[in-house]
Every structure is written in C-alpha cells, then in structure tokens.
Amino acid sequence: MDEKTPVLEIKDLSVSYQTPSGFVEAVRGVNLTLYPEEIIGLVGESGSGKSTMAFAVMRLLKGEATVTGGLIKVLGKDVYSLNKKELRLFRWDQMAMVFQSAMSALNPVMTVEKQIFDTILSHRPQMSRQEVRTRAEELMDMVRIDRKHLKSFPHELSGGMRQRIVIAIAIALHPKMVIMDEPTTALDVVVQRSILNQIKEIQKTEKFSILFISHDFSLVAEMATRVAIMYAGRIVEMTDSQTLKLGERHHPYTDGLLRAIPQLTSEDVVIEGISGNPPDLKLLPSGCAFHPRCALAMERCKTEMPIPHPQPIGYIECHLYSEEGSRG
Amino acid sequence: MRYFFNRLGFLILSIWAAITLNFILPRLMPGNPAETIFAKFQGHMQPSQLHAMELQFGFSNKPFILQYFQYLGSLLTGHWGLSYTYYPTSVSQIIVTSLPWTIGLLGIATVISVVVGTLVGILIAWRRGGIADSTLPIATMFFQSMPLFWLGLVLVYFLAFTLNWFPMFHGYSSSVNVGWNWPFISSVIYHGILPAIVVFLGSISGWIIGMRNNMINTLGEDYVVFAEAKGVSNSRLIFMYAARNALLPQVTSLAIALSSIVGGQILVEQVFSYPGIGYQLTNAVSMEDYPLIQGMFLIIALSVLLVNFLVDMLYGRLDPRVRRRGTES
Incomplete structure (x- = not known):
C-alpha cells in the first residue's frame, strides 16, 4: 500500500488557539498519512484535538484557531498554499467533510x-x-x-x-477523501448501524478514503483499517484494527480506553475507566502528557517527552516501549 | 394554502373584534359628545337644542344589539359619521385624504430604513471588526437615542428656518395645483425629505444592530460553515445561507414597525404639520371630535391587523417551518 501516493499527508501539524492567557496548543506535532481507499479511525476523548485537526485539514479553522506549524498535503497539494478561489474549488472537489453536527448542517x-x-x-x-x-x-x-x-x-x-x-x-x-467527524454521534444505535453500513458500502463503490473521527472505540475498530489514538493533541498510538482488538502491546492510554468498553459477552461486568480528567491544554503536564493519569508512569515520564517507538504495525509513543522500558 | 386561509380567518376574526370594541368602548363612557358641547356652552344652550344635537349625531335609545348591527351596516357602506371639526365633511373623507400622506411618507421612509439598515447590518457583520462595524452602529445609535420630535425640531430649526434649504411645514406648497403634475409631485417630495430623514435616522440604528447581531449568530451556524466548505460562492453564502436565516427575526420587527406607522408617528407629523393620520388624530383629540377619533382608531386598528397579516404571509414565504406549523394547528 505504501508505494501509492497518499491522499492525505499531515506532517508535524500544530494548531493553536489564541486565548487571553496566551497560545494554547490543541494539536501538537501530528503526523498522519492516509492512503487511497483506506479508512483511518481517529479516536480520543473530547478535547483531544480530533475535530480541530479535521478543521485544519479542511482549512476551515475560524477565529482564534490557527495552524502554527507543519504541512498538510491533500493529493500532493499543500492545502495552505492555495489562494481563496483555488481553495473554494479544491475543497469538496477533492476533499469533503461530514460534520459532527450534521443535524444542523443543512x-x-x-x-x-x-x-x-x-x-x-x-x-x-x-x-x-x-x-x-x-x-x-x-x-x-x-x-x-x-x-x-x-x-x-x-x-x-x-x-x-x-x-x-x-x-x-x-x-x-x-471526492478522493472524506473526513467524517463523529457522523453518527447524535443518532440512536439502530440508525447508527444502518448509516455506518451504508458508508462502508458507498466507500467500496466510490473508492474514496475516509478519516473517521469518533470517540467510540468499538465503532472505529469495526470501520477502520488503521486506527490512530489521540491524546492531548498528539497521536500516541498508531495501529490497525486487528491489533487494536487482539494485540497485547498498547499505549497505557489505549489500554485504559479498551478496558472501558463494556464486554457484553463476558461474565466480568466490571468496567474500568481511566482515572482523572483530560489535561488542561493551558497547563499541559511536562514530559508525557498522560503521565499524571498513567498507572505505569516512571520517573522519566515526568520530564522527558516520549518519541514514537515503531511496532510491528504502527508505533506507540511511550517510554515503556523504549529499549530501557519494561515492554521494550 | 391552508396556512393562508388559517391566517385569513384569524385576520377576519380580529377585525371583527376590533370593530366591536370600537363600538362598545365609547358607549361605556359616561356622557356623550352632545353633552360635552352642551357643557361647553355653560347654560347658553337649551335642553331642546341638546336633544336636537343628539338626534343629529345619531344617538338613539334603540336596543344595544340593534345599534350594533346598524353600526356594522354603516361601517360597510362607508358611513363613518361626520366630523365636528370639519363639519360637514365625513370622517371617511378625512381618513381617505390623510391616510395616503402618512403611508406615503412614513411607509417609504420606514421601508428605506429597513432595507438600508438590513443591508448595512449584513455587510458589517460579514466584515466584523472593520471600521464600518465599529463606527456605524454607534453613530446611528446617537440619533436613535434622541426623541424623534426633538431631532425633528433641531432639523427644522437649522435646515429649514436658519438655512432655508427645506420647507418648514405642510405636505406640499400652496402655490401648486394638486394633481398628477410634476410641480405638485416635486413639491410633495421636497416637503417630505425632512420628515423622512427624521424617521430614517430615528429608526435605522435598530435595523443595523438587529441584523448585525442576527448575522453574527447565523454566520457561526453549522450550515453556514458547511456551505462554505462545500464551495458556495461568497455572495450566495452571505445572502442565501446566512442573511436568509438572519432575516427572520427582522421580519417580526418589521411587523411592529409597520403597524406603528399609521398611528405611531404622531409627534413627527405634529412637528412638521404634516397632513397625515397622526396630525389629524391630535387635532381630533384636542377638538374632542368623537366621530373622527373613533374613525381614526378603527383605521389604525385595521392597518395594524392588515400589516400583521401581510407580514405573516411574508414570514410563511421566508420560513418553511412556519408554514408547516400553520397547517398543523
């Protein structure tokens, strides 16, 4: 798959919101590549920067939000190099988006x-x-x-x-790419199911790529081929849906999310959450942004930002998977 | 269509209610106009003359219900009574001559104010934070916060009295022949400019600010962002997606503004001695001209109802959701 030219290439993308107390980075150096006919799922809590990233790709950021660094290429074209008219014609022709609040999008x-x-x-x-x-x-x-x-x-x-x-x-x-920002969040499960099936069907015949944004893990695992997990503005794990469901090696945050999915078939009905709240982006913890909530946090997590450690499929951005780490 | 008949039925019902109230209210008051005149003469009038006057004014001791149907009948046939002040001119005649002045002047001034104000509101909302956006609302608010009659007096003093640029009063010059000829029409326009400016300046701020705020709200709506994303051109985006929705609350304000035209600008007409309904109404009240007052009230009520009906129709055209609610009810 990797030989094909990607539909969407995001390199080191940063997006900041200007607030009275200074810049707040909502997306912090994200890298993502979407290949033709591929569905990538993007999962994360509210406020993790998923929608901000989607709007940045569509170049629809308004008001206080601005792209502060990085590169976004759609079909090889730098979205931010287009002038207004080119942008108007390019957008929707090549890349389209289904809004989170589709109920009010008409x-x-x-x-x-x-x-x-x-x-x-x-x-x-x-x-x-x-x-x-x-x-x-x-x-x-x-x-x-x-x-x-x-x-x-x-x-x-x-x-x-x-x-x-x-x-x-x-x-x-x-279009060659459609971003779907929580397209079924406002709907009940039955309608949700039928719409998702239709999306998959249409995607097969029309052959476009999808960046599927959701906070629903099981939904994404079912829809997407590859899955990106976002936390506090960074993609902390990149994997595929197979590994996500069955694999052992995950970012502690992903593990936490997986444990939070109710297992209808299992005897054990205890649902564990992740303690704490998503971090305040204004006062981001030093080192790994997840360390205050992480049960496996080490001393270096507090000071050193982890780098992506390649895995058989994708990567995990956690010190546990470095050479010195316990799972490395 | 059902929406139309629904509204039409409501219109007819309210007109009937207005007429009935207009019939009942004066009859609930103690005394009658003849007695008022009688009292004015302070004993220089014979009781038989009072009786003669009562007969002339059409007072009768017939049962209420009979009087009511008689009243309805004469309303329909245009017999609205005779004015005392302009005796023997009929009330309907006075209304017919003064109504066009009011509708012409205030109606046109209000419509211009609405159209200009709404367009300005749309544009400054689109260019939010620009120079026009930070100056125009405040500048126009300055005029709106003045009492209209005072603004009128100031303009009359400076532009008409001191500088002599505009006539000071009346609807047209006494030196031209009334009719469809250019000297008369130009004279009417010339006389109308100053009061029109007063109405325009006095109301435009509300339209600008109202539309601007509606627009800013709608511009943040998802369907506007969605439309922008799907590549709709700027002008279409502004007018068909944003302004089209932001317009709806403006239409409601329009209904209120238009309703107040006929009865509302009494003070402006008074300042300019403009021969409209408001001017006649003040005269009628100060002369205790009951038939004229009653006729005026009726025509004001009718215009308010009619304008509301028309605005309802307009609203139905603009907002499909209202249309549907109308048919469901």
Whole structure:
C-alpha cells in the first residue's frame, strides 16, 4: 500500500488557539498519512484535538484557531498554499467533510434539492440542470432516501435522513477523501448501524478514503483499517484494527480506553475507566502528557517527552516501549 | 394554502373584534359628545337644542344589539359619521385624504430604513471588526437615542428656518395645483425629505444592530460553515445561507414597525404639520371630535391587523417551518 501516493499527508501539524492567557496548543506535532481507499479511525476523548485537526485539514479553522506549524498535503497539494478561489474549488472537489453536527448542517430555509444543486453547481457551473438533477437523484438512491424528499425541507426529515443527506452532499463531487467527524454521534444505535453500513458500502463503490473521527472505540475498530489514538493533541498510538482488538502491546492510554468498553459477552461486568480528567491544554503536564493519569508512569515520564517507538504495525509513543522500558 | 386561509380567518376574526370594541368602548363612557358641547356652552344652550344635537349625531335609545348591527351596516357602506371639526365633511373623507400622506411618507421612509439598515447590518457583520462595524452602529445609535420630535425640531430649526434649504411645514406648497403634475409631485417630495430623514435616522440604528447581531449568530451556524466548505460562492453564502436565516427575526420587527406607522408617528407629523393620520388624530383629540377619533382608531386598528397579516404571509414565504406549523394547528 505504501508505494501509492497518499491522499492525505499531515506532517508535524500544530494548531493553536489564541486565548487571553496566551497560545494554547490543541494539536501538537501530528503526523498522519492516509492512503487511497483506506479508512483511518481517529479516536480520543473530547478535547483531544480530533475535530480541530479535521478543521485544519479542511482549512476551515475560524477565529482564534490557527495552524502554527507543519504541512498538510491533500493529493500532493499543500492545502495552505492555495489562494481563496483555488481553495473554494479544491475543497469538496477533492476533499469533503461530514460534520459532527450534521443535524444542523443543512440550511433550514432551503430544500434538500437546492442544497445539493448548490454544491454541484458551485463546482461544475457548466452542467445542465437535467444533469445535476440526475446526479442528485443518484445520490439520493445511494444513501437510500426516497427521491421525493429532494423537495423536502430539512425540518421535514428525521435526524438519520438529514445525516444521510449530508453524506450525499459530501460525496456529490466524487471526492478522493472524506473526513467524517463523529457522523453518527447524535443518532440512536439502530440508525447508527444502518448509516455506518451504508458508508462502508458507498466507500467500496466510490473508492474514496475516509478519516473517521469518533470517540467510540468499538465503532472505529469495526470501520477502520488503521486506527490512530489521540491524546492531548498528539497521536500516541498508531495501529490497525486487528491489533487494536487482539494485540497485547498498547499505549497505557489505549489500554485504559479498551478496558472501558463494556464486554457484553463476558461474565466480568466490571468496567474500568481511566482515572482523572483530560489535561488542561493551558497547563499541559511536562514530559508525557498522560503521565499524571498513567498507572505505569516512571520517573522519566515526568520530564522527558516520549518519541514514537515503531511496532510491528504502527508505533506507540511511550517510554515503556523504549529499549530501557519494561515492554521494550 | 391552508396556512393562508388559517391566517385569513384569524385576520377576519380580529377585525371583527376590533370593530366591536370600537363600538362598545365609547358607549361605556359616561356622557356623550352632545353633552360635552352642551357643557361647553355653560347654560347658553337649551335642553331642546341638546336633544336636537343628539338626534343629529345619531344617538338613539334603540336596543344595544340593534345599534350594533346598524353600526356594522354603516361601517360597510362607508358611513363613518361626520366630523365636528370639519363639519360637514365625513370622517371617511378625512381618513381617505390623510391616510395616503402618512403611508406615503412614513411607509417609504420606514421601508428605506429597513432595507438600508438590513443591508448595512449584513455587510458589517460579514466584515466584523472593520471600521464600518465599529463606527456605524454607534453613530446611528446617537440619533436613535434622541426623541424623534426633538431631532425633528433641531432639523427644522437649522435646515429649514436658519438655512432655508427645506420647507418648514405642510405636505406640499400652496402655490401648486394638486394633481398628477410634476410641480405638485416635486413639491410633495421636497416637503417630505425632512420628515423622512427624521424617521430614517430615528429608526435605522435598530435595523443595523438587529441584523448585525442576527448575522453574527447565523454566520457561526453549522450550515453556514458547511456551505462554505462545500464551495458556495461568497455572495450566495452571505445572502442565501446566512442573511436568509438572519432575516427572520427582522421580519417580526418589521411587523411592529409597520403597524406603528399609521398611528405611531404622531409627534413627527405634529412637528412638521404634516397632513397625515397622526396630525389629524391630535387635532381630533384636542377638538374632542368623537366621530373622527373613533374613525381614526378603527383605521389604525385595521392597518395594524392588515400589516400583521401581510407580514405573516411574508414570514410563511421566508420560513418553511412556519408554514408547516400553520397547517398543523
């Protein structure tokens, strides 16, 4: 897989929020590469910088948030080197995004059809209305919504339907990459399941890559081929879903998250959490950001930031896996 | 369509209620206009003359309900009574001549104020933090915080009295013939400028600030960010996605503003001696011209209801969610 040109390349990306008390780094030197037709899951607690990273890739950061370092390349193109017009045309054509709050991502005063038309015609003004209509109907079929709902307003649709329409809008222009930022968080499990199945199905036929962001471990393990675990703005472990489920060697934080998944089939119903709270990004602990919550923390964790230690698959950013570490 | 009939039914019902109140209220008051006039003459009038006056004004001792239907009948046929002040001119005649002045002047000034204020609000919200955004709301607020009649007096004093740029009062010059000819029309426009400026300056700040704040809220909405991401052009993004939604609360304010046009700008019309409804109403009140007051109240109530109906229709067109709620209820 590695020989192919990556769809998304993130190198040393840092994003900071400007606050009255100075800069706060929400994403701290993240590296990530997404290959064609691959699904990468990005997991982490709230506030770990997942969405910030997604918005940085889409170049949609607003207000106080700015990219302070690093490089983002989509299909070999540096997203931050494009001018405004190039960006407007490039975005959605090559990279699209399904928002976390897809329930409110549709304009309440426009019909579904108009919003799909807007998307297509903004990028393909030469297309005739008939062609656009055909494409819109095709998209509706793809997400399995009755074509008659093209004439509906968003408030006339259920949450799941709205979500599907947002997905339809995201894939309207055949993008090479779609970022899905917690696409099913607001929905109940049954709808969630059917939408995820559809996403997988569409992904197979349309052949795009997905960066799938979620805080739901089991969901990601099922959807993604590779999984990135994010903590306090860094990817602390990169692995694949197989290793995630069965492997022994994990970052202590990943172990903690795995233990927090309720096992319906097992006798043992004790669910362990990770003690403590996600760190305050303004007062990030020295050394490894996870050490105050880590049961296995050593003396050097308090002072020295760990480097990524390569594993059979991916890497783990923890001193335990260094040569001197207990698991190294 | 059902929304339309729903609203229409409500309109008819409220008009009926307004008319009925307008019928009942004066009859609940002690005394009658004839007695007021009688009292003014302080004994120089014979009781028989009082009786004659009562007959002339149409007082009767018929049952209430009969009077009520008679009242409804004469309303429908345009017999709104005769004004005392302008006797024997009929009340409907006075309303017909003064209403166009009020609607023309205040209506146009308000609509300009709404359109300009809303557009300015949209643009300064889009360029949030720019020079226009930090100066315009404060500058216009300066005028809005002044009492309108005082602003009017100041303008009359400086621009009309001292500098003689504008006429001081009335709706048109007495030297032109009334009709559809250019000297008359230009005279009307010339006389209208100053009061229009007062209404415009006095209300624009609210429209700018209201729209600006709505816009800033909507610009942060997910559907606007989503639309930006999907590549919609800037102008479409501003107007179809952000402004289109930010406009909805403005429409509600518009309903209130338009309703107050007919009855509201009494002081402005008074300052400029402008021959509109407000001016006539103050005259009628000071002359104790009951039929005229009653007619004025009725026309004010009717306009408020009618404007609200129209704004409801507009709102239904702008917001599909309202349309649906209308049919469900």
